[in-house]
Amino acid sequence: TQLLEQSPQFxxxxxxxxxxxxxxxxxxxxxxxxxxxxxxxxxxxLVTVVTGGEVKKLKRLTFQFGDARxxxxxxxxxxxxxxxxxxxxxxxxxxSWGKFQxxxxxxxxxxx
Amino acid sequence: EAQVTQNPRYLITVxxxxxxxxxxxxxxxxxxSWYRQxxxxxxxxxxxxxxxxxxxxxxxxEGYKVSRKEKRNFxxxxxxxxxxxxxxxxxxSSLVFGELFFGEGSRLTVL
Numbered sequence: 446t447q448l449l450e451q452s453p454q455f456x457x458x459x460x461x462x463x464x465x466x467x468x469x470x471x472x473x474x475x476x477x478x479x480x481x482x483x484x485x486x487x488x489x490x491l492v493t494v495v496t497g498g499e500v501k502k503l504k505r506l507t508f509q510f511g512d513a514r515x516x517x518x519x520x521x522x523x524x525x526x527x528x529x530x531x532x533x534x535x536x537x538x539x540x541s542w543g544k545f546q547x548x549x550x551x552x553x554x555x556x557x
Numbered sequence: 558e559a560q561v562t563q564n565p566r567y568l569i570t571v572x573x574x575x576x577x578x579x580x581x582x583x584x585x586x587x588x589x590s591w592y593r594q595x596x597x598x599x600x601x602x603x604x605x606x607x608x609x610x611x612x613x614x615x616x617x618x619e620g621y622k623v624s625r626k627e628k629r630n631f632x633x634x635x636x637x638x639x640x641x642x643x644x645x646x647x648x649x650s651s652l653v654f655g656e657l658f659f660g661e662g663s664r665l666t667v668l
Contacts, residue, residue, distance in 0.1 A: 447599065454597075478656070487561075487647050487659025488600070533599060537654060543607055544615055545590060545657070549599040 448472055449534055451548035458555055461523050466551045468534035469516045477510055477517045477536040482550075488533055491519075524555045559584045563648050563660035570638055571668050578633045578663050580648030586658070588651045589631040590615065591623065593644040594662075600647065606631055607653075638667040 450469045458464055468477065476495040480488035492501050494510035494517060501508045505528075507520040521528055534548040561582045570576055582589065590605035592615075602615030606625040620642055622634040631650075635642060643666050649657040 451599075475654075480657075485662070487649070487661055488657070489659075490656045493656065535600075535657070542654070543588070543605050543613060545592075545602050545605070546616075547592070547600040547602075549597055 447549060448538070448546040449536070449548035451532075451534060451551050453551060454549065455552045456554070458524055458553075460525055460555055460557050462555075464521050464524055464553065466519045466532050466534075466553070467516070468518065468548050471515065472538045473514050474536040475514075475539050477514075477534055479508060479517070479519055480533045480535060482531040482533060488531075521553075524553075526555050526557050529553060529555050559658070561648055561650055561658050561660040563646075563663045565663060566661065567664050569666045569668065572639055573637050576635050576638060576665075578635075578646055578648075578665070580631045580633065580660060581629050582631075582648075582650040582658070583629065584650060584658065585628065586650035587628070587653055589625065590649050590657075591621070591631070591633045592647045592649065593617065593642075594647060595644050603633065603646075635665075638665075640667050643667050 478493045479491045482488040492508045497512045497514045499510045505522045509518045531550045533550045564579045587608045591603040592600040601617045604623040606612045646663045648660045651657045
């Protein structure tokens with residue numbers, strides 16, 4: 446059983462559409478990170494959210510951290526084929542310093 | 558160039574033959590960790606190290622060993638590999654609990 450549950454597992458959309466990926470837990474996290482991974486490569490950090498209720502924007506990507514610091518979401522506006530990849534949320538709970546937990550990932554495919 | 562280097566990138570071995578996957582980082586990071594990635598399971602942490610000579614178990618440590626004798630190196634040792642350790646392995650490092658910088662991965666097949 447994974448501490449971080451991501452949904453959906455797979456998302457296929459057309460270029461220009463919007464999408465949202467969710468990351469939920471019953472545990473409290475000191476911070477949450479979102480990574481994107483492309484085939485044959487290691488994950489690369491997109492953003493870190495630290496404060497409950499925080500919203501961060503990175504061009505067309507919007508990240509939210511839940512008020513209780515148990516959940517997060519990633520919203521992509523007007524998706525482009527370059528957004529295709531595996532999106533992973535990750536973090537450490539407040540009582541497990543050093544132990545990074547990852548969600549199972551959401552595979553996003555954006556077709557032209 | 559700041560990087561995490563893993564070797565080998567690809568390895569096919571047989572059950573019971575000891576192997577070591579090396580990991581080296583040039584960013585002077587205190588924190589280093591190992592993960593395995595399997596379809597549908599995301600990344601699962603095997604071991605982590607907060608500094609030299611300090612290592613601790615992650616979520617799936619069985620069948621693996623690590624050592625941290627120098628700050629830059631964090632090798633993963635499989636004393637007696639089994640087929641269920643066939644996986645894609647990633648090493649990562651960070652300043653204390655910041656952004657994780659990942660290596661390019663090591664794909665291991667145990668026959």
